[in-house]
């Protein structure tokens with residue numbers, strides 16, 4: 001438990017402290033399978049909860065618009081230098097408040113309204129910021145999508161290349177929120193070069209794997225690499241942009257003053273801690289375990305009859321396609337049934353989706369958070385069993401309280417470390 005600050009809050013603002021306490025209990029007693037979530041270290045939380053939240057620091061280290069920035073300068077430089085080392089980047093901006101801000105800043109730096117971008121659509125695993133009509137990227141730019149193969153559900157690079165030559169986009173984005181296979185950054189880099197497009201690689205989900213060198217890196221192939229810091233990278237909630245030196249100025253001024261005001265120095269400090277952790281040998285071991293846990297969970301679900309999109313996973317996540325063996329159950333119903341047995345997941349659109357985004361036909365599962373808790377292969381097999389039984393109970397309209405008890409018992413064996 002995060003003793004100190006909740007004690008203090010408890011005295012001043014019991015309503016709020018109680019709600020935070022209930023959230024802590026939820027995190028402790030639910031099996032967290034949301035692929036984009038994780039549990040940060042206590043050191044990250046300490047930095048994020050520090051007095052740095054008091055400081056205004058518009059500008060960049062050595063070039064601030066406020067006095068009193070000596071120490072926050074030091075902190076931001078630490079974060080930048082560690083990120084450079086971790087990913088082999090020439091230039092890093094650690095100020096984006098989120099992954100979405102990072103992507104939007106790259107667009108603002110390099111594109112004009114009406115320019116064309118070529119991206120992966122949301123229903124094929126892409127992200128809202130990759131040109132969805134309700135996102136600013138879809139409002140400002142002319143968006144075309146490349147897709148995945150009908151048979152394998154894997155990105156079709158040949159078709160992407162053909163489309164890129166036809167459209168001649170100003171920028172191609174590569175990266176996904178719900179894509180379980182290895183991305184060939186070298187190939188996409190060649191495609192972008194061959195049609196004169198800039199390349200933005202968005203590694204929000206796989207950044208931890210890239211940092212641990214367990215997924216190929218886009219750094220030598222993309223002009224811009226964006227990421228979140230809170231998914232597999234296991235840092236505080238935030239974003240980051242890496243780019244070649246030649247684009248440093250445009251990127252920095254797109255983040256501030258174009259899109260943001262004062263940076264969140266407490267979060268930047270948390271990012272610095274996160275990068276220190278990610279540079280350690282333990283972190284590589286953690287990411288290896290994330291991968292092997294995902295493999296085992298995927299194989300076990302397949303053995304139990306679930307259909308997995310693309311039939312496999314190479315990374316930390318997988319998508320269940322419910323349409324085959326649960327045609328009458330949508331993703332939302334499955335998500336809710338699992339929530340009732342203390343398993344947290346999210347519904348997700350799948351290729352050729354026919355249901356609305358509020359229903360969807362897929363369920364996304366990931367292993368970063370359960371792996372942070374220390375769960376390994378036997379627990380993955382147990383989790384697959386719990387999911388299978390909860391789904392069968394949902395169809396048969398049976399009571400699932402026994403499954404919930406087993407899920408809680410599993411969580412109790414792997415207490416959170418706060």
Ligand SMILES: *Cc1c(COP(=O)(O)O)cnc(C)c1O
Pocket residue numbers: 036097098099100101103126127129175176177202203204205228238239
């Ligand atoms: C999560 C994600 C983002 C955005 O992250 P936020 O911090 O939620 O804005 C961007 N791109 C991809 C591919 C993501 O998965």
